[in-house]
Amino acid sequence: MNFPLPALEEILAHSHVVQLPMQVKFRGVTQREALLIEGPAGWGEFSAFLEYGPQEASRWLAAAIEAAYQPFPQPLRTSIPVNATLPAVPVGEVGRVLERYDAPHTIKIKVAEQGQSVDEDLARVAETRRLYPQAALRVDANMGWDIPTAVAALTRLSDFDLQYAEQPVPGITGLAEVRARLRSARIDLKIAADEAVRKHTDPLEVSRLGAADLMIIKAQPLGGIQTVLDIAAQAELDVVVSSALDTSVGLAQAAALASALPELPYACGLSTGTLFADDVTDEPLLATAGYLPVRRVKPQPHKLAKLHPGQEREAWWHLRVRDCYAQLLEN
Numbered sequence: 001m002n003f004p005l006p007a008l009e010e011i012l013a014h015s016h017v018v019q020l021p022m023q024v025k026f027r028g029v030t031q032r033e034a035l036l037i038e039g040p041a042g043w044g045e046f047s048a049f050l051e052y053g054p055q056e057a058s059r060w061l062a063a064a065i066e067a068a069y070q071p072f073p074q075p076l077r078t079s080i081p082v083n084a085t086l087p088a089v090p091v092g093e094v095g096r097v098l099e100r101y102d103a104p105h106t107i108k109i110k111v112a113e114q115g116q117s118v119d120e121d122l123a124r125v126a127e128t129r130r131l132y133p134q135a136a137l138r139v140d141a142n143m144g145w146d147i148p149t150a151v152a153a154l155t156r157l158s159d160f161d162l163q164y165a166e167q168p169v170p171g172i173t174g175l176a177e178v179r180a181r182l183r184s185a186r187i188d189l190k191i192a193a194d195e196a197v198r199k200h201t202d203p204l205e206v207s208r209l210g211a212a213d214l215m216i217i218k219a220q221p222l223g224g225i226q227t228v229l230d231i232a233a234q235a236e237l238d239v240v241v242s243s244a245l246d247t248s249v250g251l252a253q254a255a256a257l258a259s260a261l262p263e264l265p266y267a268c269g270l271s272t273g274t275l276f277a278d279d280v281t282d283e284p285l286l287a288t289a290g291y292l293p294v295r296r297v298k299p300q301p302h303k304l305a306k307l308h309p310g311q312e313r314e315a316w317w318h319l320r321v322r323d324c325y326a327q328l329l330e331n
């Protein structure tokens, strides 16, 4: 943490647990839970995925505390170009899901979902290309392939003129290997590192080893705006800001991060508010024609009341905050 940690009891006393229903299942999630913290600077979001342990989740808590207690950095831009995100839906649902986004110029398509085939991925990407011939397309495999499958799948998918492929296989050396094999087969497709950045003890190792062409950076999973701005400044690769499937409160922090980066060469993955069926405010942070406004978000009391998941879930989150706070004190 690059600022003093507020007292644990103060954080808990100003926190609200919410559970948001999703429109479309995303990474297996249909109900997204978050603990929101109201602080002197505004609201922060702590929404580490439920299965994450205290070590990993503590970085998300640091980000939430930063958003609640520190001002956002000076913005260099007032709106952020964003991509639409298409979950790994069956081909017949592609049009219906993408219709929810207002005139997207860039679309990220999930591929390599467990239980699905490369043919299904190909059909999903082909349908997206058919419906949006002018859009920039990228895919995200979330480490779902092994190296030979990734090389074969990406060779076929590269026919659709992709901007890049995000984390086709696990690990840093895995990414480097896929990238090298594609290059030697003269397949011109950029590789982006996501999990190899946010789940690694050293987020800059990908860059140092030249294992990818791009780095995905996320405000919550990497510990907050200042930490991520430092990482981006040291990285020798282009960076792409993406969401952590946050409510509008977390999206506001991610947009503030994107607004403060000196260079923003790629659309950011911050249109995920569209995947939710409800949000913490009547004015959720949603994109218009592929641009997201940069602004703070204040949850509304009637939304906090409506989206409260009950005492048991609240107690679970409070315990989690205690565990993660203890980690932050140790680090």
Ligand SMILES: O=C(O)CCC(=O)C1=CC=C[C@@H](O)[C@@H]1C(=O)O
Pocket: 027, 083, 084, 085, 108, 140, 142, 194, 242, 243, 244, 245, 268, 269, 270, 271, 272
């Ligand atoms: O980048 C985007 O378009 C949307 C965000 C997104 O894809 C993700 C959000 C949250 C969890 C991750 O599994 C996932 C990702 O892998 O980038």
Ligand SMILES: [Mg+2]
Pocket: 140, 142, 166, 167, 194, 195, 216
């Ligand atoms: Mg990803």
